[in-house]
Amino acid sequence: MSLALSSQTNKLPSIDYVEKLFDSIVSANGGFNIEGFWSAIDEMERILGIPYVRLDFGVPGLTPSDICLSKHSDALLKGDIPHHYPPYSGLPKLCCEVSVFIQNRLGIACRGEDVFVTCGGTQALFTAQAIGAHLVENKHRILFLTPTYPPMMSQARFLGLQVDTLELDDLRGERLISKIHENFMQGDVAAICWASPNNPTWSVLDAYELENLAKLCRSYGVLPIEDLTYLGMSGAESNNDSIHFPSIAQYSDEYFLVLSTSKMLSYAGERIGFLIGSPALLNRKSSNLEQAMSTGIVRRACSSFIFNLTAGAPHSAQYGVAEAFAAINNGMTNLDQSLSVYSRRSEFLKSLLDQNGFYPVYDHEFNQNANGFYVCFGYPGLSGLELLKRLLSIGVAVLPLTVFSSLRNDGVRACVGRLDEQKINLLAKRLGRFSGEQNYAVGF
Known part of the structure; x- marks a missing residue:
């Protein structure tokens, strides 16, 4: 890897640095796709030495029965x-x-x-x-x-x-x-x-x-x-x-x-x-x-x-x-009750995004079951890929909607699967520092 964090001694990594690091890893992995993206985030966590709030992968966050x-x-x-x-x-x-x-x-x-x-x-x-x-x-x-x-x-x-x-x-x-x-x-x-x-x-x-x-x-x-x-x-x-x-x-x-x-x-x-x-x-x-x-x-x-x-x-x-x-x-397990935690996480995430200037994508009268496993959102003035990179700079990983063959190039998808109480508090802290105009990552 040509980029090294050592060059950022005693400084928080800039957005420019994080974006170049991400682009370099993705390019080395053969281009942007879901598999390559997940590998890229794993590699960035290793290089930066800081865990991301992983909203990118659709991983369940509950323990099997x-x-x-x-x-x-x-x-x-x-x-x-x-x-x-x-x-x-x-x-x-x-x-x-x-x-x-x-x-x-x-x-x-x-x-x-x-x-x-x-x-x-x-x-x-x-x-x-x-x-x-x-x-x-x-x-x-x-x-x-x-x-x-x-x-x-x-x-x-x-x-x-x-x-x-x-x-x-x-x-x-x-x-x-x-x-x-x-x-x-x-x-x-x-x-x-x-x-x-x-x-x-x-x-x-x-x-x-x-x-x-x-x-x-x-x-x-x-x-x-x-x-x-x-x-x-x-x-x-x-x-x-x-x-x-x-x-x-x-x-x-x-x-x-x-x-x-x-x-x-x-x-x-x-x-x-x-x-x-x-x-x-x-x-x-x-x-x-x-x-x-x-x-x-x-x-x-x-x-x-x-x-x-x-x-x-x-x-x-x-x-x-x-x-x-x-x-x-036979009624011994209430599936709906056990899975309802995802709806609550989704509802909380949407509230958090709204408080910090993000807007919902695919939010219209036909989307009646909106509080689910995934949340789609955007930020004024940023494309989905630009928003992804800005979020990476504050330690949050999501996926651009274009990965899903969406015509909406202004949004990203977040998965609430692993968004437990500890991660929710960390996410709230990081999103509270987000700005589409910021010049430096604000710390993880």
Whole structure:
């Protein structure tokens, strides 16, 4: 590294120094992307000798339940489980419990045999896109509702698919449906993919949008892929039959749903996710799919694709996760209550940002579930990248919205996952010293 902090002896590092240090590390890592950014912040912490308030990485900040950890540990200690490959579609008990969870949360019929256990939600998304892209001949385009989780689009490009986007922001309701219709009319859209709640905006498609999207998908033979990674964290649903989270599954006969335990159960390190298909989709036969995957039946193609990628998902972890879902399903664990801490952190962060001259991004009437895992904000006169660098100079790490294929180049995303009470107090102190015009970092 050509830049050295020793040249700043007895002085706080200037914004210019911090920006050059950041640019130098990012360049050495091959350019700006999420993986490189996280490595850059780790390196800056080492060089500067000061820990950052890490709001950049979507890491859960809660401890996994004792029920989950205990059952996982028991499975590890039981000698005949670690040395066996897992069932390639997933542990039957886990698939069954997830199906019950989906029934409770979405108010739809769901069977254990329609649930596939994957190595995290990311593998589930990859599988869904790979299957969707081969269902119909001469359909090689996937439409993404953005901003969105970057690996989604990277996966599509890796699969050789054309990627198109529609920026949600204030494009909602009838205007959104109209724009989607225009895209579908071109005739080459294989699938449409979105997250609900959205990462990073935390917006949720409403009943009108989902119902009409389902109609368009049926009319034009487009596969809907709905990423429900943050199901249970939005405050828009509860574990009873009175309130159900809005989903495409309530309006469509054919769909893929993606679920993850990373944030919901704070089990990110164990890489357990789920791909859930509707019976009509999973029992569908496609000659085009058969040419690509040696089977034309979607259900078999899903199992085969997952097996060919990883030969299943982590075995012992599935026992712990199955027990965790069972506890949620039978009422022993109140998932909504345990995850509500993120909403409180989000609300506090927004108040803190408002007090210090920042403004909300993606803040409009459609974003009704705004207090969630992520917060988007900007600062007058600064682009997202400029704001990122200024925040780095006071020891705060965030991500620019452009990383998520957002058209808003004036904002950044903050994750409240690790923003515990100690970090909140530290963040309040650092933001209180922030100024878009300052010449020097003000100390960490």
